[in-house]
Amino acid sequence: GARPLSELVPLYRDPKSDMPVTQFNMKWVEPAGLVKFDFLGLKTLTVLDVAVKLLKQRDVDVDLATLPIDDAPSYQMLARGDVVGVFQVESQGMRRALIDMRPDRFEDIIALVALYRPGPMANIPTYCARKHGDEESEYLHPILEPILKETFGVIIYQEQVMQIAQQMAGYSLGQADLLRRAMGKKIRAEMDKQRDIFVAGAMKNGVAKGQAETIFELLAKFADYGFNKSHAAAYALVSYHTAYMKAHYPVEFLAASMTLELNNTDKLSEFRSEAQRLGIKVEAPNINRSGATFEVSDNTIYYALAALKGVGIQAVEQIIEERNRKGVFTSLADFAARVSPRAVNKRIIESLAAAGAFDTLEPNRARVFAGADAILAACQRSHEAATSGQNDMFGGAADAPSIMLPQIEPWLPADRLRREYDAIGFFLSGHPLDDYATALKRLRVQSWAEFSRAVKTGATAGKVAATVVSRMERRTKTGNKMGIMGLSDPTGHFEAVLFSEGLAQYRDVLEPGAAVLLQLGAELQGEDVRARVLHAEPLDHAAAKTQKGLRIFVRDTKPLDSIARRLNMPEAAPAPGGPAKAPAVKPAAAPPPAAGADGDVSLVMMLDLETEVEMKLPGRYKVSPQIAGAIKAVAGVVDVQTL
Structure with a gap:
């Protein structure tokens, strides 16, 4: 205004703000003597x-x-x-x-x-x-x-x-x-x-x-x-600038875009998929490399620690400040000794562990996750010792005693990915369906992206495999129950509905965490594909029909005990005197909990670059892509082939 506003319009002070406002609407402020501007804040x-x-x-x-x-x-x-x-x-x-x-x-x-x-x-x-x-x-x-x-x-x-x-x-x-x-x-x-x-x-x-x-x-x-x-030209210029930055500097542009969507996992997943499409690597969170926001180096985006669920920006900033001050953390004990107990809690430790942020210090995420209380206790002890001056007696915090983590097996691949999903909001280091790639080809299954494109060109049904990430049930206007399924495959996240009869029939199959084969119906509403579940079955059951057995490649006998456990057999006794001897294992008498068809299993001992010895195990075993993936994750297993 040309004069103090109080001389032109009645003013009101919002108790939550220091800014005076007028209750005249925009059409009345101009005749009253004010000049009106619109300020648009653009992320x-x-x-x-x-x-x-x-x-x-x-x-x-x-x-x-x-x-x-x-x-x-x-x-x-x-x-x-x-x-x-x-x-x-x-x-x-x-x-x-x-x-x-x-x-x-x-x-x-x-x-x-x-x-x-x-x-x-x-x-x-x-x-x-x-x-x-x-x-x-x-x-x-x-x-x-x-x-x-x-x-x-x-x-x-x-x-x-x-x-x-x-x-x-x-x-x-x-x-x-x-x-x-x-x-x-x-x-x-x-x-x-x-x-x-x-x-x-x-x-x-x-x-x-x-x-x-x-x-x-x-x-x-x-x-x-x-x-x-x-107005259009101003918006078009911002649009052009973003296009220019993406065309010439996609790594920095996508990292910046992800930073501004720090708490929106749907957008983060979309940007990560776009980075993959462009050949840009997105590194998993790393306590010794990641920043609070998304950072870049060469052709790589480093996942932001503050983007993890349950990990606040303040905690991350304190961790990074300590890392910048004294260098990278050399062990979990070093981390516990140097980070203030006020900066971390059990949920933060568990989220960092599940996302893989501690992998460079301890590759077994299950041990770190289970040892969260021990890490926090060491953190508290170190802090108390520092405040009382005891650290000076023992040479400082860097010499803190090691932390006794529980001795437990690593998570199976599917469990590891599920916990990663819980911490990150999408599957980052892989996807639970990766183990099913061969079976999905045999089953002639479409990806969600392929199915969506088909629907947009007129298709009304298709066959899709997915991991169930959520299930919500609610009542319709008629009082019947309906289910809304959150689903994921390597090409994206999507939703599908099923009505009361289907919900009653497939409720047990569509549990969160389950891998399923779906017959979907679909229609296009505007630009969105609306999918509904017509039929569902466990993916292991469907895949088992296409799978006849496994070939497991190893270089020595060290992984045999773990292989035996994953095949649900008695533990294999290490073969004395050399790796070429067949392991002493028998087929499981009781059926294993994992679904799968009976099939043959062979061990291929790779003696050198040119010599392999294949040994067919006696009897038949439950085999499935999930079991194959679990065996492939065993340290010492070179490869697993499905037959």
Whole structure:
């Protein structure tokens, strides 16, 4: 305001803020004497800023304000629809519009931002057809051509309405703005008045009365959804900047995007999948390398410790501050001795362990997870000793005694991944279905991504394998129960519903953590694929029908005991006198808990690069991709082949 606000409008002070506000609405503040501004806070601007700072770490200076706006790789990327993370154009509909438009100039992006809204989006096919020469551009009068040439004769912007009124009907720019407002508000009396002024002015410039009236009606119709070009251009510039950064610096751009979505696991999973598609490695959390936010080095993104569930930013900052001060942690005992007990608790230790953050200090995540209390106790003892000065007697915290972790077996691959999912929010180091790759090919199963693409081209059903990550049940309006399943496969997360009969029939099969084979029905609602479960069965049962046995490759006898346990057999006795002797194992008398069909198992002893000895174990064993994956994870097992 030109004077103190209290002299112009009544003010109110929100008790939660120091900012005075007026209760006049936006239409009344201007007549009262205020100037109104709209400030839009865009997270994307911070993403760009973070990406620029990450680039500075490798001495690359990028000034967004001076980027060329005719960069061919950026437009080529947009034209391919590679738009994950690109501002304003990430939606499936925008992606399709970009592929159709094949933008090659900044004006195309401005036009798309303005057109992609209810109403004007009907003009997108016309714009694209005229842009590519499949349709002639049309102008109702020669005066319109220079104004509408940029948009191939399609009226897109409010500024074009004002220019037409100015150049065809002799309006001043101020009068043209009043015309634009009148059209937008549809005040009948004002519109009739403006029609007379417009037609009279156009006739003075040699336009026939009928043609002038037709053009006025066209402008009036457009004004229902006209967009401000200056607004569209500002958004288009931010969109272009993100496209440029992704096209030229994808590692830093995706790391910055992930940092700004620190607590949104769905978006983090999407960005991680995009990084994989682009050949960018996303390293698991590492207590000695990861930062609080996502960091980069070469072609690698290091997963942020603060993105883990239950691990707050304050705890992470204290851990990193200690690491920066005295160097990397050399052991769990060193970690416990140096980190304040106020910075960590049991849940933080468990989350870090489940996500693999301690793998470089202790590769057996199960031991660290189970030893969380012991680590915290050592942390507390070290802190108490430091405060009482005892550390000086024993040479400092670095000489802290080792921590006695429980002696327990490592988690099986499926359990390890499930706990990783709990800590991270998606499967990072692998997927529970990875062990089923051969069986899924034999079963002719589609991935979720393939199924989605098929539905978008008209398919209504398909066969998909997935891991159940969640199940929610609720009642419909009719009182019947329905289930909403959260599902995951290596290509993404998705949901599927099943109604009361299916829920009753498959409830036991669709338990969280289960690997399942699903027959899905689907329909397209807007841009989303809505799936429903038609049939479900345990994936192990389906895979067993295609699997006849296993070949297990080893170099010596050390892993035989663990292999025997995973085959649910009595422990194998180490063979004295050399590795070539067959292990003394028998088929399990009782069926193992893991599902699977009976099959043959062979041990292949790899004596050297050219010599292998294959020994078929007597009897038949339960075999499944899950059992094969568990055996493959045993230290000393070189490979496992399914037959």
